[in-house]
Amino acid sequence: MDTNSKDIDLQIIGYASTPFLWTKQTVLDLKQLEYKEQNNIPFNESIPINLRLGKRVERYVSAELKNNKAISILAENIQIQNDKLTIGEIDCILKQDNRLYHVEIIFKFYLFDATVGTTELEHWIGPNRNDTLIKKLTKLKEKQLPLLYNIHTKPTLDALNIEANELEQRVFFKAQLFTPYKRKTTVFNTLNEDCVQGFYINVKELGQFNDCKFYIPSKVNWLQNPQTQVNWLQYNNFTSKIHTLVDDKKSPLCWIKFPNGKLQKFFVVWWQ
Known part of the structure; x- marks a missing residue:
C-alpha cells in the first residue's frame, strides 16, 4: 500500500523547509554539499507506506537534485558487498559543474541536553537518548565516507569509469532541533540556529x-x-x-x- 499523496506532498514541503545543520564552515572537517536549493520539488513516485523516514528523505533529496540542471546523479543507494556480506552503502555519487562528489544524506531530529557532554556538538541527542549528533558525525567521518576507498567499492567505481581520488566528499545533513521549554541556554557557535523547530x-x-x-x-x-x-x-x-x-x-x-x-x-x- 502506498502513502497518501497529500501526506507525501506535505512531507516534501517539511523536508525542503528544514535548513542544513551547518553552513559554510566545516564541522569535524565535514563539508555540506553546496547547490541551489528548491522549494517546489516535483515528485511523482509512489512510496510504500512502511518506508521509514530516513529512506523517504533519500527519495526526496534525489528528486530535488535530479531537478537541478547543474547536477547529474551517476549512482545512488549503492550496496557495497564483500562476497554476499553487505559492508555498507554509498548514498550518492553525482556530478555538479564538472566536479565529482560522493555525498552522504542525513536527516535527524535532535534535542539539546546540557547535561550530556561538554561541547556544543555533544549536547545534542536523539529523542530517546540512544543516538547523538557527535556519534553520527564520528560515524560519517570514520566509517561512511572512508567506504569510498574500500577495496570492495572499486568495482562500482570502475563501472562508472571513476577513480576514488577524483571524488570530493560532502554530506547533505539537515536536522530539526528542539530546545528545553522556556529555557534559553542553548549556544549556537557552530550549528545553524534556524534548525530549531520547537x-x-x-x-x-x-x-x-x-x-x-x-x-x-x-x-x-x-x-x-x-x-x-x-x-x-x-x-x-x-x-x-x-x-x-x-x-x-x-x-x-x-x-x-x-x-x-x-x-x-x-x-x-x-x-x-
Missing part, C-alpha cells in the same frame, strides 16, 4: 498546556510542518495516549495548538 518537555510538565489542543503524527509525518486541518485531541485524551508511549520509553513528536491559534512542534520526553 521545544521539548517532560511528560510531568504537560499540565501547563491543559487549555491547548494536540496531535500526534505518525513517525513518517514528523517531516511535516504542523497542519491546521487535523483531528486535534483535547488535553485529557492526549495525555492518556502520551502516557502509554512514555511508559514504553518512547519520546513522541507532537503538534500543539495554543489558545491563540499558534501551532508548534514539540517532543514529550520520558527521561528528563
Whole structure:
C-alpha cells in the first residue's frame, strides 16, 4: 500500500523547509554539499507506506537534485558487498559543474541536553537518548565516507569509469532541533540556529498546556510542518495516549495548538 499523496506532498514541503545543520564552515572537517536549493520539488513516485523516514528523505533529496540542471546523479543507494556480506552503502555519487562528489544524506531530529557532554556538538541527542549528533558525525567521518576507498567499492567505481581520488566528499545533513521549554541556554557557535523547530518537555510538565489542543503524527509525518486541518485531541485524551508511549520509553513528536491559534512542534520526553 502506498502513502497518501497529500501526506507525501506535505512531507516534501517539511523536508525542503528544514535548513542544513551547518553552513559554510566545516564541522569535524565535514563539508555540506553546496547547490541551489528548491522549494517546489516535483515528485511523482509512489512510496510504500512502511518506508521509514530516513529512506523517504533519500527519495526526496534525489528528486530535488535530479531537478537541478547543474547536477547529474551517476549512482545512488549503492550496496557495497564483500562476497554476499553487505559492508555498507554509498548514498550518492553525482556530478555538479564538472566536479565529482560522493555525498552522504542525513536527516535527524535532535534535542539539546546540557547535561550530556561538554561541547556544543555533544549536547545534542536523539529523542530517546540512544543516538547523538557527535556519534553520527564520528560515524560519517570514520566509517561512511572512508567506504569510498574500500577495496570492495572499486568495482562500482570502475563501472562508472571513476577513480576514488577524483571524488570530493560532502554530506547533505539537515536536522530539526528542539530546545528545553522556556529555557534559553542553548549556544549556537557552530550549528545553524534556524534548525530549531520547537521545544521539548517532560511528560510531568504537560499540565501547563491543559487549555491547548494536540496531535500526534505518525513517525513518517514528523517531516511535516504542523497542519491546521487535523483531528486535534483535547488535553485529557492526549495525555492518556502520551502516557502509554512514555511508559514504553518512547519520546513522541507532537503538534500543539495554543489558545491563540499558534501551532508548534514539540517532543514529550520520558527521561528528563
